[in-house]
Amino acid sequence: MRVLVVEDDPVIADGLRIGLRERGYVVELLHTVEEALAALETTPFDAAILDLGLPDGDGLDVLRFIRSKALDTSVIVLTARDHTVQRIEGLDTGADDYIVKPFDLDELAARLRAVRRRNLGLYENFVTHGAVKVDPVSRQVWQENEIMLLSRREFDILYALMERPSQVLSRSQLEERLYSWQEDIGSNAVEVHIHNLRAKLGSTFIRTVRGVGYTLQ
Amino acid sequence: MTSMRLRIFLVLILMTSLVWGGSVVWVQLQTRAEVQRVLDRRLMESAGMVSSLIGEGQVVPVIRPPAPATGLGDGQKLSCQIWTLGGDLVAKSNSAPTQMLATSEEGFSQRTINGETWRVYTVQVPRTPYWVMVGDSLAVRDGLVGSVVQGLLLPALLGLVVLGFLIWGALDAGLRPVRRMAAALVGRDTKTLPPLDLPSDASELHPVVHAVNDLMARVMAARQRETEFTAAAAHELRTPLAGIRIQAQVAASTSDPQARADALKLIQTSVDRTARLVTNLLTLAREDEASPLNEGDRRWLTLGDLLAPLNTDKRLQIIGSERTLHVVPARFELVLSNLLTNAIAHAHQTIRIAIEDQADGPVLIVEDDGVGVSPDELSKLGQRFYRPANSRSDGSGLGLSIAKSAVIAHGAKLGFTASPLGGLRIEIHELAIR
Numbered sequence: 001m002r003v004l005v006v007e008d009d010p011v012i013a014d015g016l017r018i019g020l021r022e023r024g025y026v027v028e029l030l031h032t033v034e035e036a037l038a039a040l041e042t043t044p045f046d047a048a049i050l051d052l053g054l055p056d057g058d059g060l061d062v063l064r065f066i067r068s069k070a071l072d073t074s075v076i077v078l079t080a081r082d083h084t085v086q087r088i089e090g091l092d093t094g095a096d097d098y099i100v101k102p103f104d105l106d107e108l109a110a111r112l113r114a115v116r117r118r119n120l121g122l123y124e125n126f127v128t129h130g131a132v133k134v135d136p137v138s139r140q141v142w143q144e145n146e147i148m149l150l151s152r153r154e155f156d157i158l159y160a161l162m163e164r165p166s167q168v169l170s171r172s173q174l175e176e177r178l179y180s181w182q183e184d185i186g187s188n189a190v191e192v193h194i195h196n197l198r199a200k201l202g203s204t205f206i207r208t209v210r211g212v213g214y215t216l217q
Numbered sequence: 218m219t220s221m222r223l224r225i226f227l228v229l230i231l232m233t234s235l236v237w238g239g240s241v242v243w244v245q246l247q248t249r250a251e252v253q254r255v256l257d258r259r260l261m262e263s264a265g266m267v268s269s270l271i272g273e274g275q276v277v278p279v280i281r282p283p284a285p286a287t288g289l290g291d292g293q294k295l296s297c298q299i300w301t302l303g304g305d306l307v308a309k310s311n312s313a314p315t316q317m318l319a320t321s322e323e324g325f326s327q328r329t330i331n332g333e334t335w336r337v338y339t340v341q342v343p344r345t346p347y348w349v350m351v352g353d354s355l356a357v358r359d360g361l362v363g364s365v366v367q368g369l370l371l372p373a374l375l376g377l378v379v380l381g382f383l384i385w386g387a388l389d390a391g392l393r394p395v396r397r398m399a400a401a402l403v404g405r406d407t408k409t410l411p412p413l414d415l416p417s418d419a420s421e422l423h424p425v426v427h428a429v430n431d432l433m434a435r436v437m438a439a440r441q442r443e444t445e446f447t448a449a450a451a452h453e454l455r456t457p458l459a460g461i462r463i464q465a466q467v468a469a470s471t472s473d474p475q476a477r478a479d480a481l482k483l484i485q486t487s488v489d490r491t492a493r494l495v496t497n498l499l500t501l502a503r504e505d506e507a508s509p510l511n512e513g514d515r516r517w518l519t520l521g522d523l524l525a526p527l528n529t530d531k532r533l534q535i536i537g538s539e540r541t542l543h544v545v546p547a548r549f550e551l552v553l554s555n556l557l558t559n560a561i562a563h564a565h566q567t568i569r570i571a572i573e574d575q576a577d578g579p580v581l582i583v584e585d586d587g588v589g590v591s592p593d594e595l596s597k598l599g600q601r602f603y604r605p606a607n608s609r610s611d612g613s614g615l616g617l618s619i620a621k622s623a624v625i626a627h628g629a630k631l632g633f634t635a636s637p638l639g640g641l642r643i644e645i646h647e648l649a650i651r
Contacts, residue, residue, distance in 0.1 A: 011460030080455035101459035
């Protein structure tokens with residue numbers, strides 16, 4: 001899951017970047033409203049974590065932008081203000097959830113999954129397609145009730161495809177979900193991971209749509 | 218706790234009763250004197266009349282054994298006796314006793330016979346050996362006075378009861394604005410504390426209402442400031458705590474030794490920053506409580522001496538260190554240390570502390586050659602937790618507030634302008650400097 005984090009406090013921002021990455025998220029870290037708007041213009045994000053007090057404006061400005069563009073991005077507002085008025089304002093502006101500082105990283109990760117589930121219309125964390133079942137919390141995959149061992153990238157690709165089983169995801173869409181801007185992507189990295197997934201799950205589970213991308217069988 | 222209405226009521230009733238009681242006593246005394254005078258005069262006239270009857274020989278007294286006293290009991294009437302000078306009873310009226318009503322002396326006298334006190338007028342019939350004694354019972358006189366007073370007292374008592382009800386009702390109506398105000402005060406929304414309406418029917422209460430409204434306005438303003446400050450302080454404290462929390466979690470869960478070391482380092486930095494913030498918050502709270510300062514604590518100290526415990530930066534230039542300032546050392550150190558810390562944090566090459574003589578007198582100046590503050594941000598400097606966009610991020614945002622507060626306590630003024638050196642220039646005007 002690719003997550004945009006907009007937070008100006010360097011210590012919190014650093015903790016979110018490392019903590020969420022270790023919990024399986026692809027984190028893009030930005031510090032100002034301006035940077036965030038520019039990033040949202042060009043890159044799709046599954047979720048955004050927005051701090052309210054930013055040096056050049058309010059996190060709610062970013063939230064309004066996301067809602068006005070009808071982007072498919074779930075939003076969690078991160079705030080040090082716990083007045084009911086402000087929480088209500090945040091939720092009314094279109095936030096899917098809010099969390100008050102200081103907060104627990106695991107709770108934040110769980111809320112990210114929860115808002116994502118809600119946006120996709122799911123009721124449980126498990127995603128099942130055919131004989132394959134994926135648990136994004138423990139990052140485990142089962143086929144015919146047998147545990148499969150997948151690498152981090154392989155898991156991310158599989159989960160991305162299984163979240164939207166009817167959609168065709170292009171290579172660049174998958175790359176955006178897998179890698180942050182700082183990371184080097186090998187030219188055929190996605191193909192390599194798809195190849196490995198097919199080796200483990202059977203060659204027909206992931207289908208190639210010529211000239212478009214990949215989808216599930 | 219007694220009710221105002223009850224107290225006024227009791228006072229009014231007591232006063233009325235006293236005045237009326239006094240007048241009853243006066244009326245009684247007057248009536249008694251008048252009754253005495255009129256009845257005495259009647260005694261004299263009656264005695265004179267009997268005496269004249271005997272004296273002119275129209276009636277010749279003959280000594281006979283006295284008839285038994287028949288009507289002593291109905292002694293309401295005037296009684297008359299005629300005695301010889303020798304002490305024999307010649308004649309008596311029906312109601313008179315058989316004993317002599319008075320001693321054989323002319324004029325008024327009083328005597329008690331058979332438990333009844335008589336007022337008697339005695340006259341000797343001229344040129345004859347007879348005494349004429351005319352008297353009446355004092356009890357009758359008292360009864361007369363009593364009935365007059367009673368006739369007065371009864372309506373007075375009735376009047377007092379009626380007056381009581383009237384006073385009670387009048388007080389009830391008169392005190393209605395007070396009760397209305399009390400109800401308005403009690404029933405008010407304690408969150409917004411709306412001002413009380415001026416009662417149009419009780420101008421006496423206007424000063425009270427004005428005072429209460431004024432106080433409430435000040436309470437609301439103070440509450441507003443406190444709420445804003447608390448919200449800001451909560452925000453400022455939560456942010457570093459959130460940083461510590463998240464970094465601690467990263468340190469606990471990561472398998473990367475470098476990431477753990479970085480996280481622990483960041484935790485230390487954040488703890489230091491939080492500690493600084495807490496110190497500044499406490500200093501500001503104390504500074505708020507301490508003002509205004511005690512004028513007797515002021516000392517004349519040179520700028521050099523005041524800066525000596527703080528002067529730690531090589532870039533600092535002091536101009537006019539021999540000038541003396543009239544300040545409370547402990548409080549003014551807050552000004553210098555916070556302004557200096559601020560300047561040191563932002564200066565590139567130069568920090569200048571100077572005393573300049575300007576048109577309005579000597580001015581203490583602290584300036585630096587840092588990036589400075591934009592003109593629209595200058596006006597916000599000194600507000601609590603305000604940090605300009607390009608400010609160093611580890612400051613608490615309270616240093617200038619503390620300095621400003623301490624400067625104001627000294628009766629001086631703090632101003633922010635752009636420095637010719639390029640950075641921020643802070644001027645302290647109206648400080649006592651020699």
